[in-house]
Amino acid sequence: AASRRRDHKAGAFVGAPLRLHAEIGFWADAGGGAPAVVPLELCLVERPLLELSMCTMPLYGLRELQQELPWALEDWLEHHLGVLGMDHAEVYDADGSFGGALGWQPGRPPAPGNASIAYHSEWPATLSAAMVDLSREHPSCSETWAYAHCLTKHRALSRWVVILHSPDEYLEAPAVSAGPFGGVSDVLERLREQT
Structure with missing residues (x-):
C-alpha cells in the first residue's frame, strides 16, 4: 500500500x-x-455517506422519447434530485443518446440542487462486445448488470439506494411530516427504526 x-x-x-x-x-x-x-x-471511503441515491436501467432512444415528451428526462431528474432531494443518480445508457441531454462532461455533469450524476455511456460496451451486439436488438439485456454495478458501488457510498427503472417511473410517498425527501423521508425513517 x-x-x-x-x-x-x-x-x-x-x-x-x-x-x-x-x-x-x-x-x-x-x-x-x-x-x-x-x-x-x-x-477506505473518505467522504460523507450519501443519504439517498438512485440507479437507472440502461436507457436508450432519447430522440424518440423527446419527440413524444420533450421534457420527460428533465422533469424526471428534477423530481428526484431537485424536489425529493436525492443526493446522487447513476444513469446508465445503452446507446449513448442521453449524454447530450444530461449536459455530460467528463467529471462534472450538472444536476438539480446539490445532487450529482454519474453517467455511464454505452453501458453494454463496458461488459463485452457480445453484449453490445445483443443490445442492438434487445437494449435492456444489460439491465441486471447495471443494477448490480450500481448497488455494489453504493454499498459503501449511500445509506439508501432506489432503483428507478426509467423516466416513466416516479418515486413518491405521502408525507406525514416535513423532511428533506418529502414523504419518502418518512418511509426511510421507519425503515431506519427497523434496522
Missing part, C-alpha cells in the same frame, strides 16, 4: 487511498479438493 500523509493546510489526505488486501477462500464443489481463492481489495 502506498504511504499516505495528512496535508493539514488542505485538511485532506494526500496519496493513494488506504487499502486492505485480503483473500477469501471457498470450496467450489462439495467433493472437497483445494479451496478456490478470491483476492479482495477494499478501499
Whole structure:
C-alpha cells in the first residue's frame, strides 16, 4: 500500500487511498479438493455517506422519447434530485443518446440542487462486445448488470439506494411530516427504526 500523509493546510489526505488486501477462500464443489481463492481489495471511503441515491436501467432512444415528451428526462431528474432531494443518480445508457441531454462532461455533469450524476455511456460496451451486439436488438439485456454495478458501488457510498427503472417511473410517498425527501423521508425513517 502506498504511504499516505495528512496535508493539514488542505485538511485532506494526500496519496493513494488506504487499502486492505485480503483473500477469501471457498470450496467450489462439495467433493472437497483445494479451496478456490478470491483476492479482495477494499478501499477506505473518505467522504460523507450519501443519504439517498438512485440507479437507472440502461436507457436508450432519447430522440424518440423527446419527440413524444420533450421534457420527460428533465422533469424526471428534477423530481428526484431537485424536489425529493436525492443526493446522487447513476444513469446508465445503452446507446449513448442521453449524454447530450444530461449536459455530460467528463467529471462534472450538472444536476438539480446539490445532487450529482454519474453517467455511464454505452453501458453494454463496458461488459463485452457480445453484449453490445445483443443490445442492438434487445437494449435492456444489460439491465441486471447495471443494477448490480450500481448497488455494489453504493454499498459503501449511500445509506439508501432506489432503483428507478426509467423516466416513466416516479418515486413518491405521502408525507406525514416535513423532511428533506418529502414523504419518502418518512418511509426511510421507519425503515431506519427497523434496522
